[in-house]
Amino acid sequence: MRSGRYVGVMSGTSLDGIDVVLAAIDENMVAQQGRYSHPLPLDVKRDVLAMCQGQQTTLAQVGELDRRLGSLYAEAICRLLKQCGLMPRDIAAIGCHGQTVWHQPEGAQPFTLQLGDNNRVAALTGITTVGDFRRRDMAYGGQGAPLVPAFHHALLAHPTERRMVLNIGGIANLSLLLPGVPVRGFDTGPGNMLLDAWVWRNKGEPYDKDAGWAKQGNVSQPLLQQMLAESYFARPAPKSTGRELFNLGWLEQQLRRLPGLRAEDVQATLAELTAVSIADQVLLAGGCERLLVCGGGARNPLIMARLSALLPGTEVCVTDNYGVSGDDMEALAFAWLAYRTISGLPGNLPSVTGASRETILGAIYPANPDDREKVTMGETE
Ligand SMILES: Nc1ncnc2c1ncn2[C@@H]1O[C@H](COP(=O)(O)OP(=O)(O)OP(=O)(O)O)[C@@H](O)[C@H]1O
Ligand SMILES: CC(=O)N[C@H]1[C@@H]2OC[C@@H](O2)[C@@H](O)[C@@H]1O[C@H](C)C(=O)O
Numbered sequence: 001m002r003s004g005r006y007v008g009v010m011s012g013t014s015l016d017g018i019d020v021v022l023a024a025i026d027e028n029m030v031a032q033q034g035r036y037s038h039p040l041p042l043d044v045k046r047d048v049l050a051m052c053q054g055q056q057t058t059l060a061q062v063g064e065l066d067r068r069l070g071s072l073y074a075e076a077i078c079r080l081l082k083q084c085g086l087m088p089r090d091i092a093a094i095g096c097h098g099q100t101v102w103h104q105p106e107g108a109q110p111f112t113l114q115l116g117d118n119n120r121v122a123a124l125t126g127i128t129t130v131g132d133f134r135r136r137d138m139a140y141g142g143q144g145a146p147l148v149p150a151f152h153h154a155l156l157a158h159p160t161e162r163r164m165v166l167n168i169g170g171i172a173n174l175s176l177l178l179p180g181v182p183v184r185g186f187d188t189g190p191g192n193m194l195l196d197a198w199v200w201r202n203k204g205e206p207y208d209k210d211a212g213w214a215k216q217g218n219v220s221q222p223l224l225q226q227m228l229a230e231s232y233f234a235r236p237a238p239k240s241t242g243r244e245l246f247n248l249g250w251l252e253q254q255l256r257r258l259p260g261l262r263a264e265d266v267q268a269t270l271a272e273l274t275a276v277s278i279a280d281q282v283l284l285a286g287g288c289e290r291l292l293v294c295g296g297g298a299r300n301p302l303i304m305a306r307l308s309a310l311l312p313g314t315e316v317c318v319t320d321n322y323g324v325s326g327d328d329m330e331a332l333a334f335a336w337l338a339y340r341t342i343s344g345l346p347g348n349l350p351s352v353t354g355a356s357r358e359t360i361l362g363a364i365y366p367a368n369p370d371d372r373e374k375v376t377m378g379e380t381e
Pocket of ligand 2: 144149172240
C-alpha cells in the first residue's frame with residue numbers, strides 16, 4: 001500500500017471553480033490537511049458550457065480547452081502546495097478528475113470524456129498524476145459514474161444504522177449504505193444545475209444564494225409533475241446523467257408547454273424538483289435513518305428544509321458533522337482514488353456502476369524524478 005500525502009482535484013458540473021485538497025491517506029484513514037479553491041475563468045466556463053450542451057465544437061477547441069484546463073489544475077495545485085509549505089517530493093500523487101464535457105453512458109457507443117491534460121499537470125507540478133478515472137469502469141460495461149459511493153462507504157458507513165450519503169452538486173447523486181447489503185449509488189437527476197441556469201438567465205447571478213429568490217416564489221404543481229415525468233427519474237439503477245440531458249434547453253422545453261409562469265415560481269419549482277426527485281429515491285430504497293448531505297446544495301436552506309419535510313423519520317444532516325467537509329468530499333474522493341490506483345487496488349464498485357468486475361481505475365502519468373526536487377509554480381495563464 002502506498003500511504004502518504006495525496007492531492008485531489010475536482011472541477012464539477014456546476015463550474016463554480018476548481019477544488020483542490022491535500023490529505024494524508026493510508027489503509028485506515030483519510031486525514032484532510034489543506035484545501036484551496038481556484039476560480040474558473042469565465043471564458044473557460046463558457047467554452048465548457050458550450051461543449052457539454054452540444055454546441056458545434058472544433059477539434060482545435062477541444063485540444064485548446066484540454067491544454068488550458070491542464071494548466072489551470074497545475075496552477076491550483078501549486079498554490080495549495082505553497083500555502084501548505086510543501087515540495088513536489090512531499091506528495092505521493094495527484095488524483096485529477098478533469099472536467100466532464102460529455103457523458104453518454106447508454107446507447108450503442110457509450111463514452112465519457114473529461115478534459116484537462118494530465119501530462120501538463122505532471123510536468124508543471126513535478127508530481128505523478130492519476131487521471132481518466134471513469135473509462136476503465138465503462139470498458140467493463142459500467143456507467144463510469146458515480147464513483148464517490150465507494151469513498152462514502154469507506155468513510156461513512158455504519159454497521160447497524162441505515163445511512164445514505166447525498167451529494168448535491170450540479171447533478172445530485174445518492175449512495176445507499178445499508179447494513180448487510182452491497183453499496184448502491186446513482187445520480188438522482190438535477191441538483192443545483194437548473195437552479196443555477198435559471199437564476200443566471202433571469203438575474204445574471206451565478207447561483208441563488210441561500211435560495212433567496214426561490215423563497216419568493218410558489219411551487220407550480222403542473223410544472224413539477226410535468227418535469228417529474230422525464231423518463232430518467234423512473235429508470236432503475238445503475239444510472240448516471242449530466243448536462244447533456246438536464247440543461248437550460250430542457251427547462252425551456254418544459255416551460256413552452258406551460259406558458260405564463262412567473263420566473264420566481266419556476267425557481268421555487270426547480271428547488272422542489274431537486275428535493276422531490278431525491279426524496280422519492282430515498283423512499284424507493286426503503287428509507288434511511290440518516291441522510292448525510294454534502295456538495296454546494298447542502299448550503300441551500302430551502303432544499304435542506306424540503307428534504308427534511310419529505311423524509312419524516314430521517315435525520316437530515318451535513319457530512320461536516322461526521323468529520324468530512326461537504327465542500328471537499330469529491331476532491332477528497334479523487335485523492336483517495338489516486339491512492340487506490342497507485343496501490344494497485346480497485347476503485348469502482350460494480351454494485352453501483354453495473355460494471356462486470358472490480359477494476360483498477362485511471363491512467364498514471366509519472367513525474368520525472370528530478371522535477372520532484374524542484375519548487376514548481378505551474379504556469380499563470
Ligand atoms: N449559500 C448557497 N445557497 C444556495 N446554493 C448554494 C450555496 N452555496 C453553494 N450553492 C450551490 O452549490 C453549487 C456548487 O456546488 P458544488 O461545488 O458541490 O458543485 P460541483 O462540485 O460542481 O458539482 P458536481 O457534484 O455535480 O460535480 C453552486 O453552483 C450553487 O448552486
Ligand atoms: C460524468 C460525471 O462527471 N459525473 C459526475 C457529475 O457530478 C455529480 C454526478 O454527476 C456524478 O455522477 C459524477 O461525479 C461524482 C464525483 C462521482 O463520480 O461520484
